[in-house]
Amino acid sequence: MPEGRLIIGSKRYSSWSLRGWLCVQLAGLDVEEVVIALEATPSDALKAATPAGLVPYLEHRGAKIWESLSIAEYCAEHAPGLWPADRVLRAHARSIASEMHAGFRGLRVAMPMNLGREFPGGGRNPESLADIARIETVWREARAASGGPFLFGAAFGLADAMYAPVCTRFLTWKPELAADTWDYVKAVRAHPLMQRWYAEALAEPAAWLLDKYENPPGALTP
Numbered sequence: 001m002p003e004g005r006l007i008i009g010s011k012r013y014s015s016w017s018l019r020g021w022l023c024v025q026l027a028g029l030d031v032e033e034v035v036i037a038l039e040a041t042p043s044d045a046l047k048a049a050t051p052a053g054l055v056p057y058l059e060h061r062g063a064k065i066w067e068s069l070s071i072a073e074y075c076a077e078h079a080p081g082l083w084p085a086d087r088v089l090r091a092h093a094r095s096i097a098s099e100m101h102a103g104f105r106g107l108r109v110a111m112p113m114n115l116g117r118e119f120p121g122g123g124r125n126p127e128s129l130a131d132i133a134r135i136e137t138v139w140r141e142a143r144a145a146s147g148g149p150f151l152f153g154a155a156f157g158l159a160d161a162m163y164a165p166v167c168t169r170f171l172t173w174k175p176e177l178a179a180d181t182w183d184y185v186k187a188v189r190a191h192p193l194m195q196r197w198y199a200e201a202l203a204e205p206a207a208w209l210l211d212k213y214e215n216p217p218g219a220l221t222p
Contacts, residue, residue: 004060005032007049011201013038013213015113015165018197019068020056022161025193026082027075029060037208069101072158084152089145093152093159096138100162107131111173113165114213115201120174123218129175135166136181143180149187156191164188 006024008017024031036045042053050057051066058065058074065074076082084090106127111119142151142159151159167188170177177185188194 002032003030004058004063005034006059007034007036007046007055007057009036009046009055010038010204010208010210011035011197012115012204012208013113013210014055015108015168016068017055018113018165018168019161020058020071021197022164022193023068023072023075023082023158024058026156026158026161027079029058029075029078031058031060037204038210040210040212067101068162069097072097072161076158081155082158084146084157089152092142092145093157096142096151097159097162099138100166104131104135104166107135107166107169110218111169111175112213112216113168114172114216115168115198117214118172118174119216119219122216122220123173124175125218132175132177135163136178139163139184140178140180143184149184151184156188156193160188164194167194 006021006029008014008021011017021033034049036043036049036055046055047053051064054066056066056068056071058071060074063074065071072082084093106125110125110128111123139151143149146152147154150156151163167185170181170185171189189198
């Protein structure tokens with residue numbers, strides 16, 4: 001019998017749900033997965049199901065955790081290896097995970113997550129391009145310090161979970177990126193958990209499609 005539940009939004013669109021889901025999967029927590037379709041306006045179903053009216057939301061063995069970074073830390077208590085063992089690398093990993101959690105609004109707004117579409121060349125503006133440049137630096141420095149192929153070594157960890165939705169955005173919007181950035185994006189996309197998430201996202205009902213994500217303002221028209 002499951003020891004709790006994880007409430008998430010539509011897998012096609014919900015970047016924060018992907019982060020929480022990856023953390024829970026990496027930690028091996030036994031929870032029921034509850035998917036609530038996102039709506040064009042704040043959902044009454046989400047407001048009723050979660051404390052903040054947002055996803056992801058985790059209940060596990062009596063604990064109630066919301067906000068992706070809090071879920072990541074809770075998962076690390078159950079599987080400490082999800083953060084680097086080295087103290088310096090662990091501090092580095094937590095710092096860039098926090099930067100992802102708190103920042104990069106320009107990229108988020110200009111290039112929303114949609115796992116079923118491609119909008120090559122769209123979403124480019126000064127704010128999104130500045131965020132992309134910073135993300136490339138973050139990834140390059142982490143992989144140089146750890147040896148890659150993931151941000152902190154051979155294993156996909158919590159820092160990778162925090163940046164995984166950025167990889168999906170790059171695959172959808174196809175900005176101009178350095179070769180080493182694309183190498184990291186491809187490594188993340190090939191991970192079995194990401195393959196599973198993509199497959200389940202593409203299997204969601206057509207009734208869950210939202211025009212604001214299927215026809216975003218920043219998409220280039222032929």
